[in-house]
Amino acid sequence: MKNRHYGNAWKNTIILLQLLFSVLLLLSVFMVAALNGKHMIDMDNLTNQSYVDSSYYSYVYEQKITELTNFLMTRKNFETNGEYDSEKPVNVIKYARSGIIRNDTEESYTMTLVRNGASAYWMYDDSSISSTEEYDGGNDKTQFENYTLSDLVAWSKEGYVQYSDKIEEKYLPQSGISIAQGVQEGRLTEEEGQELYQALAKTLDRIGQEETAYRKALNEFDDSETNLSYVFIENEQVIYTNMLEDTEEDITSYVFGDKAHNLLDYGKEKGSYLYCNDKDLKFRSNVKGMEDYYYKYIDGTMSGIGNNAVFLVAVDTTFPNEDGFTKAKSEFMTLHPWGMISIVTIVVSLLGWIVTLVYLTLAAGRNHKDDKIHLNWIDHIKTEFFFLIFIVFSVLILVLSFSAASYEWDIPGMLVVVGVISFIYDGVFQIFYTSVIRRMKAGVFWEYSFTNWVYVSTLRVLGTWKASVRVIVTFVFNALLFLFLAYQFFTRRHLLGGILLALQIIVIGVIYLRDVVQKQEIMKGIRQITEGDLSYKIPLEHLHSDSKKLAEAVNSIGDSLHLVVEENTKNERMKADLITNVSHDIKTPLTSILNYVNLMKMEKPESERMQNYLNVLEEKSQRLRQLTEDLVEASRISSGNITLQMTRINFVELIYQTAGEFNEKFEAKDLTTITKLPKESVVIMADGRRIWRVVENLYNNVAKYAMAHTRVYVTMETSEQKVTFSIKNISEQPLHGSAAELTERFARGDESRTTEGSGLGLSIA
Numbered sequence: 001m002k003n004r005h006y007g008n009a010w011k012n013t014i015i016l017l018q019l020l021f022s023v024l025l026l027l028s029v030f031m032v033a034a035l036n037g038k039h040m041i042d043m044d045n046l047t048n049q050s051y052v053d054s055s056y057y058s059y060v061y062e063q064k065i066t067e068l069t070n071f072l073m074t075r076k077n078f079e080t081n082g083e084y085d086s087e088k089p090v091n092v093i094k095y096a097r098s099g100i101i102r103n104d105t106e107e108s109y110t111m112t113l114v115r116n117g118a119s120a121y122w123m124y125d126d127s128s129i130s131s132t133e134e135y136d137g138g139n140d141k142t143q144f145e146n147y148t149l150s151d152l153v154a155w156s157k158e159g160y161v162q163y164s165d166k167i168e169e170k171y172l173p174q175s176g177i178s179i180a181q182g183v184q185e186g187r188l189t190e191e192e193g194q195e196l197y198q199a200l201a202k203t204l205d206r207i208g209q210e211e212t213a214y215r216k217a218l219n220e221f222d223d224s225e226t227n228l229s230y231v232f233i234e235n236e237q238v239i240y241t242n243m244l245e246d247t248e249e250d251i252t253s254y255v256f257g258d259k260a261h262n263l264l265d266y267g268k269e270k271g272s273y274l275y276c277n278d279k280d281l282k283f284r285s286n287v288k289g290m291e292d293y294y295y296k297y298i299d300g301t302m303s304g305i306g307n308n309a310v311f312l313v314a315v316d317t318t319f320p321n322e323d324g325f326t327k328a329k330s331e332f333m334t335l336h337p338w339g340m341i342s343i344v345t346i347v348v349s350l351l352g353w354i355v356t357l358v359y360l361t362l363a364a365g366r367n368h369k370d371d372k373i374h375l376n377w378i379d380h381i382k383t384e385f386f387f388l389i390f391i392v393f394s395v396l397i398l399v400l401s402f403s404a405a406s407y408e409w410d411i412p413g414m415l416v417v418v419g420v421i422s423f424i425y426d427g428v429f430q431i432f433y434t435s436v437i438r439r440m441k442a443g444v445f446w447e448y449s450f451t452n453w454v455y456v457s458t459l460r461v462l463g464t465w466k467a468s469v470r471v472i473v474t475f476v477f478n479a480l481l482f483l484f485l486a487y488q489f490f491t492r493r494h495l496l497g498g499i500l501l502a503l504q505i506i507v508i509g510v511i512y513l514r515d516v517v518q519k520q521e522i523m524k525g526i527r528q529i530t531e532g533d534l535s536y537k538i539p540l541e542h543l544h545s546d547s548k549k550l551a552e553a554v555n556s557i558g559d560s561l562h563l564v565v566e567e568n569t570k571n572e573r574m575k576a577d578l579i580t581n582v583s584h585d586i587k588t589p590l591t592s593i594l595n596y597v598n599l600m601k602m603e604k605p606e607s608e609r610m611q612n613y614l615n616v617l618e619e620k621s622q623r624l625r626q627l628t629e630d631l632v633e634a635s636r637i638s639s640g641n642i643t644l645q646m647t648r649i650n651f652v653e654l655i656y657q658t659a660g661e662f663n664e665k666f667e668a669k670d671l672t673t674i675t676k677l678p679k680e681s682v683v684i685m686a687d688g689r690r691i692w693r694v695v696e697n698l699y700n701n702v703a704k705y706a707m708a709h710t711r712v713y714v715t716m717e718t719s720e721q722k723v724t725f726s727i728k729n730i731s732e733q734p735l736h737g738s739a740a741e742l743t744e745r746f747a748r749g750d751e752s753r754t755t756e757g758s759g760l761g762l763s764i765a
Contacts, residue, residue, distance in 0.1 A: 007368040014363070015430060018356035022426035023419050024349040030418045031342040034411055040332060041339040051329045052272065052317050054336070058288045060328045061272065064228060065294070065313060069301045071217035072232055072240055077101040078149065078214050086150035089174060090207070093145050096199035099206070101149070141192055143175035144182050145199075156208025160201070167197050167204075226323045229270060231263070233310040263312055271317025276302070277310050335411070360430065365438035373442040379435050383449035390432045397425050443541075459545055467546070478508065518547035525554050534562035583628045590628065594621050644687040651682045651691075651723055655716065658695045665703040666712065671729075676715045682723055698727050707732040 004010075035041045039059035042048050051057055077100065078084055090101050151171040161168040169178045177185075179200075183193040219225060221242050232240040264284060267273025274294065275284040283291055302309060319326045365373040378386075404417050439445040446452050465473070481504060488497025525538035536558060538551040597618045605611055655677060666673060684691075702712055706729040713728040 004368050006363050006366045011360075011363055014356050014359050018353060018360065018430065019423055019426055021349045021352040021356060023422045024345055025353055026422035027415055027419055028342040028345040028349060030415065031338055031411075032346065034414070035335060035339045035342070038335070040336050047340075049336070051332045053288070054332060055288065056328065056332050056336070057272075058290065060325060061274075061287050061290065061315065062293050062297075064315075064324060065274065065290075065298060067217065068221065068228070068230060068313060069298055071214065071221060073100075073301060074210055074214040074217065075240060078211065086148070086153075088149040089146040090149050090152055090203070091145045092147060092152075092196065092199040092203045095207070096202040099210075141188060143177070144173045144179055144188060144196055146174045147171065147203075148174065152203060152207050153211045156204045156206075156211075160204050162201065165194060165197060167200055220323070225321060227316045227319050227321050227325050228323070229312075229314045229316070231310070231312045234307070263310070267312055267314035270314035272315040274313040275311070278308050279310070357433075360434055361437055364434040365441050373438060375438055375442055375444070376435070378431065379438050379442075379444075380448060382453070383439070383445060383451075385450065386432070386435065390428070393428055394425075397421060478504070514544075515547065518543050518551075522547065522551050522554060525551065525558075529554070529558045529561065534558050534565060586624070586628050590621060590625055594618070594625070597621065644690065646685050647688055648683050649686050649688055649691065651684045651686075651725070652677050652716065653681070654692060654695060655714065655725070658692065658699055659714065661696075662699045662703055669703070669706065669708040671702070671706055671708070672711045674711050674713045676713075678716060678718060682716065682718055684723055695725075702727060702729045705729075705731055705733065 032041065039055040042055050048054055078088070080088055088101065095101055148171075155171050158170070160170070166180065169180065172178055175182075177187070179188065179193050179196050182188040183190060188196070221228065221230070226242070229243050230241060231243060264273070264275045267275055268286075272287050273285060274287065274290055275282070276294065277283075283294065285291055285294070302311060315325060319329060365375065367374060381389075401421060404414075404421075409417065436445070439448060482501070485497050485501035485504060488494045489501050521543070522538055525536060528536035537555050540548055540551055540555075543551050597614055601611075601614050601618075605614070659673065659675070706712060710730045713726075715726050715728075717724045
């Protein structure tokens with residue numbers, strides 16, 4: 001069975017494997033991307049298994065620090081003396097600009113630890129508490145800037161109604177007069193009213209959410225609910241902390257007493273810590289990357305909370321409480337091992353996908369029965385339309401992927417979505433890819449394209465026109481298109497015009513180059529045929545239009561010549577066979593005649609006339625015998641049925657020997673031989689018997705047809721690898737044919753045939 005590995009079972013198995021590898025590859029890539037997005041993969045230390053030493057822990061720590069600093073900021077906004085102050089005045093102009101709620105008067109505190117649920121607030125003993133000064137009226141605009149905190153929070157959560165550039169005022173500022181009324185009464189200008197409405201809208205958009213976050217943070221950073229401990233000191237007057245498990249004396253001693261130097265040690269005892277002291281510019285942390293993150297994202301917020309601050313955040317790495325750190329640890333221990341598994345799976349599945357794709361490339365269009373390329377029905381779809389379908393499908397898959405990514409998915413859910421999408425897309429990709437490969441293997445990629453259909457149809461129409469008309473139309477069309485595109489690019493500066501102009505030039509160049517190559521291919525075929533290779537055929541696969549027609553005509557001429565030559569060869573072979581057979585039939589009785597003539601001559605007849613008759617009979621029989629041998633020799637030569645026995649021969653010596661044998665005949669006609677031969681030996685490779693026959697026939701031709709009393713010139717010239725022998729004489733009879741005609745069989749210079757000879761001597765030579 002041929003190509004068993006191209007059978008349907010093999011193909012179906014490889015297709016399923018390729019789909020499996022594709023799904024595994026995309027799932028693994030997504031898993032690695034998801035884990036990397038969660039900072040669960042340390043690219044610089046993939047083997048790390050420790051949660052506390054991981055980038056994920058650093059990421060969670062950073063988020064908690066950010067949440068804590070935001071919480072401290074909201075405490076500054078919403079608390080007075082460490083307690084939530086619902087009656088705290090809020091200047092909407094200032095809050096809209098900075099997000100900070102501040103009293104206009106200074107506050108001073110006594111050193112007293114005030115416990116407030118999950119946190120504590122410290123006041124110095126030597127300071128007296130002074131409340132915010134009551135509103136004294138002030139200027140008219142200031143009366144409308146301040147609102148009660150509780151009113152703004154309630155208003156923000158209930159929602160507000162805005163008409164054009166005004167807000168429906170459900171709550172009034174501390175002045176007790178609405179902004180609209182203030183504008184009507186002339187206490188506020190239109191511009192001041194607009195500014196207040198804008199500031200009020202920004203405040204209402206934000207303050208309710210901030211107050212909700214504040215309440216959540218109170219619970220989140222409760223010392224009994226979290227593994228995170230924090231201490232914040234502001235100007236050595238205010239401390240925020242959730243370290244309520246310690247006594248007041250411990251906290252005091254940590255901050256202001258003999259244990260002040262141990263505040264950092266406290267963080268180290270917990271496990272992970274961040275310590276920042278603005279006074280001596282010290283920063284300490286054993287959490288990876290924390291220093292860069294702090295100064296990049298946190299330092300500015302801390303400056304807004306207070307100046308000359310001492311800030312400590314410590315996390316108990318034994319994680320005794322159930323909080324965000326504990327949940328993150330559980331997630332890390334569950335998902336982190338999949339990081340290394342996913343990376344290995346990416347490598348294995350990618351290699352598997354490539355190997356199966358190579359197999360599908362080799363197997364596309366083939367089967368186990370033969371080596372031909374077989375096309376499917378889908379391969380007959382026009383190439384451009386086929387690509388367009390695949391591109392549209394790819395765009396739809398991309399849109400679907402983005403749409404799915406916009407939803408909130410957990411990792412298992414997203415893995416299912418990614419697996420389904422990758423399975424569908426890779427299946428369609430296989431259909432598209434193998435179809436393209438089959439088209440390329442079958443050489444129909446261009447043939448089955450819509451562009452080619454238009455091109456061929458155009459050529460078919462143009463083919464009905466005269467060549468001159470086609471050339472003129474083509475030239476005019478290209479010239480007009482060139483001018484139009486040049487105008488678009490050089491005058492109107494359209495980039496598309498420049499691209500199309502360059503494309504036109506390239507296409508024209510390619511067509512011209514193709515025509516040159518086609519003409520060279522045709523000329524090569526003509527040369528082969530003129531040199532005698534009548535069976536040569538010009539390949540037609542890559543020829544088009546007139547070039548293809550011309551090549552077909554040349555191939556037809558070659559076929560015709562080949563048939564003629566074969567017919568002539570067949571006729572010559574038949575003639576040779578006939579001559580050989582006839583000569584053989586003549587040779588047998590002729591031998592008998594010669595034998596009987598010899599027997600009769602041995603009887604010595606007394607009659608002189610009888611003796612003459614026998615001599616004539618013997619002479620004519622010998623001539624007939626020679627003629628028969630010449631005919632057989634000529635037939636063998638013309639049919640190629642001859643074998644040469646090549647040996648080393650001294651050609652000069654052979655010429656001298658032959659000349660010696662013809663001395664009598666030459667003297668009988670008074671022929672003077674002028675010989676010019678090399679003095680040294682000239683050795684050639686030849687068949688001794690047949691080269692002697694050649695030279696003999698030449699000398700014999702001179703003896704028969706040379707004019708008496710003339711000279712005969714015999715010369716031999718040598719070069720490095722060639723010897724030229726010539727013998728020249730003056731013919732007794734005028735010659736009416738060319739030299740080529742004289743070497744044909746039965747051609748004779750004596751057309752009256754009064755001299756001896758068969759007309760085969762020169763032909764054999």
